[in-house]
Amino acid sequence: MKILVVEDEAELAHGLIKNLELEGHIVELCTNLQTALITVENHFDIIVLDINLPDGSGLEVLRRVKRLHHQTGIIIVSARDSVDNKVEGLELGADDYLIKPFQFAELNARLKSLVRRVHFQGSEIITYHELEVNSSTLETYVNSTKVELTKREYDLLIYFLANKNRVLTKAGIAEHISKGYMDYGFSDDYIYTHIKNLKKKLLKSGCKDYIKNVYGVGYKFTDEN
Amino acid sequence: MKLLTKTGLNFISASVFFFLIGSLGGYYFIRFAVNRSLNNELLWVRDHVFHNDSMDINKASISYLDIQLDSTSLWTYSEDYLLTDTILTGQHNDKPEFFRCLKFPIKQKNQWYTVHLMRSTTASDLLIMKFTLMLTIFPIAFFLILYLVNRQTTKYSLAVFYDTIRKLKTFDVHKDNSLELLTSDVDEFEQLKEVFSAMDQKIKDDYERLKQYVENTSHELQTPLAIITSRLDELLQSPNLSEEQIKLVAGLLDTTGRLSKVNQSLIFLAKLDNRLFKEVKNIDLVDLIKLQLTMFESLYEEKNLKVDFDLDSDTLVFKMDASLGHTLIQNLLKNAFRHNVTNGYIKITTTNNELRIENSGEASQFTNDEIFDRFRKGASSKYSLGIGLSIVKRICEISNISIHYKAFDEKHVFTLKQQ
Numbered sequence: 334m335k336i337l338v339v340e341d342e343a344e345l346a347h348g349l350i351k352n353l354e355l356e357g358h359i360v361e362l363c364t365n366l367q368t369a370l371i372t373v374e375n376h377f378d379i380i381v382l383d384i385n386l387p388d389g390s391g392l393e394v395l396r397r398v399k400r401l402h403h404q405t406g407i408i409i410v411s412a413r414d415s416v417d418n419k420v421e422g423l424e425l426g427a428d429d430y431l432i433k434p435f436q437f438a439e440l441n442a443r444l445k446s447l448v449r450r451v452h453f454q455g456s457e458i459i460t461y462h463e464l465e466v467n468s469s470t471l472e473t474y475v476n477s478t479k480v481e482l483t484k485r486e487y488d489l490l491i492y493f494l495a496n497k498n499r500v501l502t503k504a505g506i507a508e509h510i511s512k513g514y515m516d517y518g519f520s521d522d523y524i525y526t527h528i529k530n531l532k533k534k535l536l537k538s539g540c541k542d543y544i545k546n547v548y549g550v551g552y553k554f555t556d557e558n
Numbered sequence: 559m560k561l562l563t564k565t566g567l568n569f570i571s572a573s574v575f576f577f578l579i580g581s582l583g584g585y586y587f588i589r590f591a592v593n594r595s596l597n598n599e600l601l602w603v604r605d606h607v608f609h610n611d612s613m614d615i616n617k618a619s620i621s622y623l624d625i626q627l628d629s630t631s632l633w634t635y636s637e638d639y640l641l642t643d644t645i646l647t648g649q650h651n652d653k654p655e656f657f658r659c660l661k662f663p664i665k666q667k668n669q670w671y672t673v674h675l676m677r678s679t680t681a682s683d684l685l686i687m688k689f690t691l692m693l694t695i696f697p698i699a700f701f702l703i704l705y706l707v708n709r710q711t712t713k714y715s716l717a718v719f720y721d722t723i724r725k726l727k728t729f730d731v732h733k734d735n736s737l738e739l740l741t742s743d744v745d746e747f748e749q750l751k752e753v754f755s756a757m758d759q760k761i762k763d764d765y766e767r768l769k770q771y772v773e774n775t776s777h778e779l780q781t782p783l784a785i786i787t788s789r790l791d792e793l794l795q796s797p798n799l800s801e802e803q804i805k806l807v808a809g810l811l812d813t814t815g816r817l818s819k820v821n822q823s824l825i826f827l828a829k830l831d832n833r834l835f836k837e838v839k840n841i842d843l844v845d846l847i848k849l850q851l852t853m854f855e856s857l858y859e860e861k862n863l864k865v866d867f868d869l870d871s872d873t874l875v876f877k878m879d880a881s882l883g884h885t886l887i888q889n890l891l892k893n894a895f896r897h898n899v900t901n902g903y904i905k906i907t908t909t910n911n912e913l914r915i916e917n918s919g920e921a922s923q924f925t926n927d928e929i930f931d932r933f934r935k936g937a938s939s940k941y942s943l944g945i946g947l948s949i950v951k952r953i954c955e956i957s958n959i960s961i962h963y964k965a966f967d968e969k970h971v972f973t974l975k976q977q
Contacts, residue, residue, distance in 0.1 A: 348788040412780040434787035500794045504812045523860045548801045550808035
């Protein structure tokens with residue numbers, strides 16, 4: 334995927350680019366509004382857009398992109414946790430809205446879901462060894478045998494599949510599953526129960542144990558040992 | 559005690575005291591003067607008797623004078639005459655009557671007599687009584703009128719003062735309008751006004767600066783927090799970390815997440831204080847609650863909670879900013895869920911335009927509205943930031959909603975009503 338990152342904070346931008354490139358994307362960076370407005374003349378699959386830019390609002394970029402390329406997916410990344418901003422951004426055509434600070438796994442999961450929505454019209458078969466997930470029918474197969482997962486278990490699996498080989502903290506997972514309602518009182522046990530059930534179901538249907546516990550602080554989805 | 563009553567009471571008690579002394583003095587003075595004139599009159603009659611040198615005392619008598627001759631008693635006093643008060647009965651209708659009496663000896667036909675010249679004091683007593691009465695009633699009336707007039711004028715000049723107090727009572731640092739005090743022709747009140755106006759301005763300025771400071775600081779903190787999160791995340795992914803290192807980094811990541819949540823709440827509070835939410839619309843709270851409840855399914859699952867509705871109508875409309883309504887309900891529900899117990903319940907009731915959110919939970923340390931104070935939280939709430947309910951409180955203040963909290967052992971109730 335060709336991704337444009339519009340972010341004025343160099344430290345954040347570099348971490349982001351490094352991670353995105355590791356995921357196999359081609360990444361370009363703009364650090365202010367003016368260059369971003371010029372750069373978006375070219376086509377990008379995804380734009381990761383910061384709203385607070387030193388020379389103006391990132392919403393300008395959003396408006397221009399929506400005029401030029403309908404196919405481009407846009408994720409707004411902002412330090413401003415305001416419902417108004419969020420609503421305005423989404424009304425202007427942004428596909429997702431992420432509040433800083435965030436862990437890369439969260440952005441990555443949303444990015445992949447966005448890619449599926451924009452470029453595969455929501456349907457994509459995600460495969461990982463014997464595991465197969467159909468994102469349009471929300472069905473999961475192990476060695477072509479269907480596994481019945483709950484919605485939450487499915488969400489967890491998709492999240493793990495989007496972030497293979499990354500250490501995912503329990504808080505990060507809970508935040509993703511609760512869609513930002515983490516501070517509503519989710520406990521670690523809650524996450525633990527769901528992951529335990531998911532693991533059990535996958536193992537039972539003959540899938541290898543890819544979900545590894547990382548010293549009690551989180552999980553890692555990997556085929557390494 | 560009001561100033562007016564206090565000064566009035568002082569005035570009255572002082573004047574009553576002095577006036578009593580004055581009346582008493584007046585009474586004795588009149589008594590003295592009347593007695594003196596009676597004495598003179600009696601002495602004049604005596605002189606007349608001596609000059610005429612006749613026994614025809616009756617001739618010399620004046621009608622209101624009584625004369626008695628007493629030949630039995632001897633004059634044993636050293637003085638020439640004696641003046642006394644005496645009471646005689648039987649003169650008129652057997653009623654005792656007061657007399658001024660002059661006794662003196664007289665020699666006639668080689669016989670000594672004691673003459674009793676008696677003058678009735680009934681008429682003068684009546685006069686003294688009337689006079690005393692006048693001395694009492696007139697000043698009382700006079701003081702009463704004086705007091706009432708004084709009270710009215712003082713009340714009038716104190717009106718400015720009471721107005722100032724009333725305005726100071728309703729003084730709210732959040733409100734934009736400045737303290738507009740009445741002008742007065744009383745110097746003291748004018749000074750008071752100047753002091754308060756200056757104070758008002760100073761408080762508002764300081765408060766404004768403080769708000770700006772909080773908001774700026776919070777905003778500035780958000781970017782470094784984002785960088786720290788991103789860097790820690792990166793560090794966590796690096797290979798060959800020891801168990802200890804991974805635990806350390808993951809812990810830091812969690813803490814940073816919490817820090818940034820507190821910070822976001824502070825930014826939101828600062829925004830509330832800056833009144834950036836002014837688009838008032840009709841918001842249906844029942845609708846909002848139902849919508850938000852669907853987002854918390856996962857929480858019902860975890861704690862196996864039961865949510866009950868008891869609505870007297872399908873809608874409960876408050877006039878408020880839409881996004882504030884959203885946050886208000888979100889925070890209230892968040893609170894009801896977070897502090898609930900396993901297999902507990904949440905009950906949402908609407909009656910007479912009042913919203914009631916009741917939930918089971920552990921016994922609270924807070925029994926009343928102090929729960930809304932910023933950074934108050936129970937000991938066991940790991941996920942609580944202690945700021946959600948103070949946001950609720952501020953939203954209610956901004957939107958003219960009264961909110962109250964009551965705890966009954968393990969039952970917690972919030973009631974909201976728009977004024």
